[in-house]
Amino acid sequence: MREVDTTEDGNEPAWRERAVSRSLNTARSRAEQRVQRFLDAAFSLIDEHGTTEFTIQEVIDRSKQSLRGFYQYFEGKDELLLALFEETVREATDDLRSVIESAREPLEGLRAFTIRLHEWCDPSEKPQKRSTHNRRPIMEFAVQLTVDHSDRVEAAMAPISQMMVELVDAANAAGAINVADTHRAAALLQQTVMYSWFGNRLAMSARKRLTAEATWDFCFRGLGG
């Protein structure tokens, strides 16, 4: 193999490059397929048991692959959990994007966005379309991930944070709200909404439970609307 690698640099024939890339493509697609099998197995386990406390062995058995293969594609269990989280966030991003696209005014978009975000985090509030997974266990585990891998979680949430900033910017420019620092305001809004469902866990009495609308009203006034 040495002789092949050290041919004169820079003038690789095109066919070779294409052949390599083709081989890499099939390898890549096969790898992606196998990874997806792991993800699907893990999702189905989470849906069934309602918790992220599955074992690697269960994922192996259900995906009909080998332990060896698992560690070939994932550095460890945390990587799998992070992949599940990122996948879930990706679904959320698509859903949220469609929400704001159907809004007419900036404020309406911001309101619809925050309410949908609240409902997304707490799927128990409204029955969702059955096509998606049970997000509850993953969202619960997300706080754990936030402690251990905050950078990864931040990166995964970046698209949502970005949308939030743009919405706040637009609403602020339109005069619907009045904030000095839109980035800070967006962060505040996002936190309040996203952890609102988490705090509901501590509210056994229904009277203290926070609905998406109540949370929005609070935030709206907090933003000077």
Place this chain on the structure above:
Amino acid sequence: MREVDTTEDGNEPAWRERAVSRSLNTARSRAEQRVQRFLDAAFSLIDEHGTTEFTIQEVIDRSKQSLRGFYQYFEGKDELLLALFEETVREATDDLRSVIESAREPLEGLRAFTIRLHEWCDPSEKPQKRSTHNRRPIMEFAVQLTVDHSDRVEAAMAPISQMMVELVDAANAAGAINVADTHRAAALLQQTVMYSWFGNRLAMSARKRLTAEATWDFCFRGLGG
């Protein structure tokens, strides 16, 4: 022992009761001492390593007690963690109570309370008096406890929630703020403040970090102030 226990009911001589209770008292105080040794050992381990990921064995070694003794007093590791959390919250409660007692007007009390609560959750913001423990790891683990034992966490937090409700009530009655449901408002305020520090974990850039004051301003307007 049978004959002693089954003497005629209801007319136990007072001395016997006193003796029994005395024996129970010494037993209780000894038990409390031993429990405290476990707690102290765990706290010191947390302080040193900056994480709650200590092993039972470490606690045993440091407290110079036996594994058997540990399971005699704690049902499992979770019970120990919950005890540590409850102890930490107790300290916070005392501190917060002293804060609101030195407030003149209702609004000032509410503001001082929320800001202190924010600082309490995130000890890194302000250097605290060194008498207390490093709360960071415990607060991080608290979110995990919230997932697994929400009822216990809610019970532990009850005094703080109670104070929060009273402060909101007072401020509302004084006209400093304007909310319809003070319980709901208190829950909202508490959540926003407490998870604000947690959300800061996701804010790598300093520009998005939320200070106690910024959070308070947001909440104050949200409460119709």
Place this chain on the structure above:
DNA sequence: CAAACGTTGGAAACGCCGTTCTCACGCGAG
């Protein structure tokens, strides 16, 4: 065709840790 090589599956094995079990020691009561 045969030999060498990389990839994959299967499964044993390791290490850590929470939890339980066993046993022996010490001590007060009968």
Place this chain on the structure above:
DNA sequence: CTCGCGTGAGAACGGCGTTTCCAACGTTTG
């Protein structure tokens, strides 16, 4: 003295994430 009981010390168990080893199989090469 001995019986029972609480206690300490530590072995042992079980679950699980992770690593390692080996055999099977397909592919490439001489």
